[in-house]
Amino acid sequence: MSRVLYELCGIxxxxxxxxxxxxxxxALAHKGLDAETRPWRFAEKDAIAxxxxxxxxxxxxxxxxxxxxxxxxxxxxxxxPDKPLLGSPEAEARARFFKHYAERSLAPGMMRTxxxxxxxxIDPGDREYFRTTREKRFGRTLExxxxxxxxxxxxxxxxxxxxxxxxxxxxxxxxxxxxxxxLLFGNFMWxxxxxxxxxxxxxxxxxxxxxxxxxxxxxxxxxxxxxxxxQGAYDQ
Amino acid sequence: MSRVLYELCGIxxxxxxxxxxxxxxxALAHKGLDAETRPWRFAEKDAIAxxxxxxxxxxxxxxxxxxxxxxxxxxxxxxxPDKPLLGSPEAEARARFFKHYAERSLAPGMMRTxxxxxxxxIDPGDREYFRTTREKRFGRTLExxxxxxxxxxxxxxxxxxxxxxxxxxxxxxxxxxxxxxxLLFGNFMWxxxxxxxxxxxxxxxxxxxxxxxxxxxxxxxxxxxxxxxxQGAYDQ
Numbered sequence: 001m002s003r004v005l006y007e008l009c010g011i012x013x014x015x016x017x018x019x020x021x022x023x024x025x026x027a028l029a030h031k032g033l034d035a036e037t038r039p040w041r042f043a044e045k046d047a048i049a050x051x052x053x054x055x056x057x058x059x060x061x062x063x064x065x066x067x068x069x070x071x072x073x074x075x076x077x078x079x080x081p082d083k084p085l086l087g088s089p090e091a092e093a094r095a096r097f098f099k100h101y102a103e104r105s106l107a108p109g110m111m112r113t114x115x116x117x118x119x120x121x122i123d124p125g126d127r128e129y130f131r132t133t134r135e136k137r138f139g140r141t142l143e144x145x146x147x148x149x150x151x152x153x154x155x156x157x158x159x160x161x162x163x164x165x166x167x168x169x170x171x172x173x174x175x176x177x178x179x180x181x182x183l184l185f186g187n188f189m190w191x192x193x194x195x196x197x198x199x200x201x202x203x204x205x206x207x208x209x210x211x212x213x214x215x216x217x218x219x220x221x222x223x224x225x226x227x228x229x230x231q232g233a234y235d236q
Numbered sequence: 237m238s239r240v241l242y243e244l245c246g247i248x249x250x251x252x253x254x255x256x257x258x259x260x261x262x263a264l265a266h267k268g269l270d271a272e273t274r275p276w277r278f279a280e281k282d283a284i285a286x287x288x289x290x291x292x293x294x295x296x297x298x299x300x301x302x303x304x305x306x307x308x309x310x311x312x313x314x315x316x317p318d319k320p321l322l323g324s325p326e327a328e329a330r331a332r333f334f335k336h337y338a339e340r341s342l343a344p345g346m347m348r349t350x351x352x353x354x355x356x357x358i359d360p361g362d363r364e365y366f367r368t369t370r371e372k373r374f375g376r377t378l379e380x381x382x383x384x385x386x387x388x389x390x391x392x393x394x395x396x397x398x399x400x401x402x403x404x405x406x407x408x409x410x411x412x413x414x415x416x417x418x419l420l421f422g423n424f425m426w427x428x429x430x431x432x433x434x435x436x437x438x439x440x441x442x443x444x445x446x447x448x449x450x451x452x453x454x455x456x457x458x459x460x461x462x463x464x465x466x467q468g469a470y471d472q
Contacts, residue, residue, distance in 0.1 A: 090414055094331060173330065
């Protein structure tokens with residue numbers, strides 16, 4: 001197979017937790033496309049230097065190299081137009097908002113809830129990089145950032161419009177999942193793979209959607225390796 | 237003209253402040269359609285009973301009667317397909333999220349900031365209805381709800397994804413405004429018409445969008461009557 005996806009991994013090659021990479025895994029599954037996962041760590045900037053930048057996901061599809069999860073979705077729609085992800089120009093414009101909502105509304109509350117679990121899931125060789133970049137970005141130490149009570153309260157507020165939408169529809173994009181679902185769901189996979197924190201009560205309409213998303217595309221999300229599946233993960 | 241839009245008005249027949257009605261005014265302008273405004277007050281349930289429910293906006297278009305701002309947008313796209321508002325099915329599915337984001341993320345912070353201004357702008361005959369229904373909905377008195385410091389902080393957090401989107405694009409729907417813009421902008425018109433509270437700093441990308449939205453469709457929003465234009469509004 002000539003299609004390769006570079007994905008961030010943690011203490012185990014199969015512990016894949018990047019929200020951005022999860023968007024792409026679902027986008028590929030949506031199109032019915034396979035890709036070989038190439039596990040990657042923050043320290044391995046050289047391994048993806050060919051992409052002209054230093055972050056994953058990086059998709060290598062034959063001769064084509066594409067980075068950035070949203071750009072990969074655009075690429076997939078262009079080259080494999082069947083089963084559109086982003087769709088019409090106005091649908092794509094609206095999809096862009098979901099990216100920002102995931103990153104700026106959902107992620108902050110999740111981060112404050114799971115940050116120390118996340119740190120524990122990261123490859124030991126990546127931890128200093130992670131700590132330095134995140135502490136600079138957030139202007140506080142990881143330990144100061146860690147506040148599940150605050151995080152869950154932030155998340156609860158951020159989820160309000162998602163609840164409204166999922167009370168009326170099974171998926172963000174309607175009767176079947178699409179780009180809007182994948183753009184958001186990456187963050188939920190991020191939290192799920194590295195942490196056992198309960199972010200959603202069973203009664204939450206977002207919980208039902210999460211269950212449907214875990215099951216879709218042959219149980220892609222549900223079968224993903226989690227930190228709890230890794231023996232000794234909590235002893236390091 | 238046979239097209240009539242029933243719109244909520246306040247202490248003056250021309251003080252139109254309903255966020256839902258503003259969505260429709262912009263949607264009509266987007267299509268290049270005129271409609272005669274029929275000022276309506278909460279106490280006048282009988283006047284719109286023919287619509288089978290008790291809220292505005294109600295659009296009467298010849299023999300057709302449509303209520304609910306989102307349903308009116310759908311109706312307009314069906315009957316006047318030129319210049320689509322909601323667009324393709326996936327674009328419409330995504331637009332529904334903007335409705336919830338406006339009502340559940342933006343509105344609460346705005347409400348806590350402007351609630352007493354809003355109360356002052358409402359027709360005296362409607363105030364008891366407004367107070368009773370809102371105090372029941374929010375579980376506190378209007379005076380307890382009034383907390384601009386809290387409201388502006390809530391709004392600041394809610395605006396984060398909007399800022400991200402408007403840093404990359406002039407409008408939510410791309411180079412020109414569309415349904416996503418109108419669904420959100422209604423709330424900004426709501427606050428603008430009844431209050432002088434500064435919700436956005438000049439440096440905020442949302443401020444730039446607000447200015448563009450006020451100017452679009454011939455300055456529809458900018459020319460709207462505000463509470464500050466009404467002599468004696470603050471003496472009542």
